[in-house]
Amino acid sequence: MELVCPAGNLPSLKAAVDAGADAVYLGFRDDTNARHFAGLNFSHEQLREGVGYAHARGRQVLLAINTFARPDGWARWQQAVDRAVALGVDALIIADMGVLEYAAQRYPEQRLHLSVQASATSVEALRFYHEQFGIRRAVLPRVLSLRQIEALVEKSPVEIEVFGFGSLCVMVEGRCYLSSYVTGESPNTCGACSPARFVDWQEQADGLHTRLNGILIDRFLPEEQAGYPTLCKGRFDVCGRVGYAIESPTSLNTLDLLPRLLGAGVAAVKLEGRQRSPAYVARVSRVWREAIDACRRDPAGYRPRPEWMAALDEVAEGARTTPGAYHRSWQ
Amino acid sequence: MLKLALGPIPYFWPRNEVLRFYEEMAQAPVEIIYLGETVCAKRRQLALEDWLMLGEGLAAAGKQVVLSTLTLIEAESELGALRRLCADAPFMVEANDMAAIQLLQGRDFVAGTGINVYNHLALSRLARLGLRRWVLPVELDHAALADLQRLRPAGIETEVLAWGRLPLAHAARCFTARAHGLPKDDCRFRCRDYPDGLLLKTREGQPFLNLNGIQTQSALSQCLIGELPALEALDVEVLRLIPQAQGMSEVIGLFDRVRRGDLDAAEARRRLAQLAPIGLCNGFYRGGPGMAMTVGALT
Known part of the structure; x- marks a missing residue:
């Protein structure tokens, strides 16, 4: 089982590799990838250096081109594929059928992974992308239960990668338009959810208001810890009751499910967080490296160590974690 | 003239209510009717056989009937139901997930709102597999539609x-x-x-979203009644109208009169605003936040 770690910049890439990542995933510095944040991601030269650093240590570099290209911007997505192939990345992570078509036809030898943003949740969807574009691995959306994942891996024509840790998308990825409904910009079109330039923090008499393009996402009392107004993680009023109607600020953590993921034949575990710091990347990568190694040595005797869980909780969104959809009770 | 299509019912209505609704719709001036459960597989008041029977009646009333598939496929049982629907359907099928397209390829099919077609390459690939009609993804705007219409393959x-x-x-x-x-x-x-979904408001009471089981909708109703000339100019063939619990015949009637030139769009919009559960928006098509509402000619 491979450990796939996030790299938002060169220091994070090095931190991930040094902490034991088998592969790092990253993106170019534009809207061709789903973490298009200011100051993040790689220029052509930085990617060249990053590929060199990883390859010299026997690790892989996976490049995400996983937003959806509109006709007027098509050249940018095409060039991203061309540049990535020229720099020798080990795989392209793609969501858009048009980009897949271009990459598969122009570079038939290039290894292609299906991004989580392609929203493939069943064996028939995986067969589609495998037969049409020759994908060799798919990243599963965070909507399936553990049993559903186990059943899917058994029948899948391609390798399966799942999310192990990090900020949790509640909605099926690639088909969520909540962010563009509020701001005009979404992960699909602009590579960002609830973009920072639409965020407003307002100190008011009744607490700290967090807004996204004018919509009140939450209100915090002085003793409450205020979180970033990701729009599905705010407190709202449904039937006169105020609460986290969609999801609370929390991170996914599947450390205790590792033996079953390993036993099921999951090919890779992905850690979320390209927007996080090199220190975060080093910490979560190291914990997961130790855990995967321990689980491989003795799957039956494996238990997540308390210090691993504590280390992950500390950097989790809202300082809390959940097994998410992997456990049916969460659904 | 633009054709009108009635989208699938997104909500969980009692069986008799569904049957009554389509009796009414058989008389409504829509050319196309999409049938089926697209949101939650647990809603089984109507079996596939019931939908097919409904479809036969509507086809006899002169409607083009399309069967819509579930949007999010998770369980093996859901995949089994999808396989059965795709194999047995005597009507064209609307795919709302790539699994359905895998099962429908080689036959005529529709790509619904759940299929991400953002560019001409994706559109052309699906056309080669049997795509006959596609629904513009909700977050795409007039400019993207104009490009896609210019580049779309023939016969779609x-x-x-x-x-x-x-x-x-x-x-x-x-x-x-x-x-x-x-x-x-x-x-x-x-x-x-909740025949029209469960309203989610912000903590200052602003209607924001609408909860419908595993689906999240906008609280506002998208209304493109003012954009019909722009859509016609781009050779769009079909307008989709999504069912709601009250006033659907009135909504259809207003769109019908405007497309025929029998009613002014501004007057129709004023009446549609009364028929929407909360209010109107058209921001996605206008190239802004989906929740925005802009009146006036497209520039």
């Missing part, structure tokens, strides 16, 4: 969502059950109590 119809609450997201979690403190596996079909 384009449909645009012109009325109704926008399908914005789907999840493993049921938000209606969650609002009642219940897990999805023990949901007790609470969504049956």
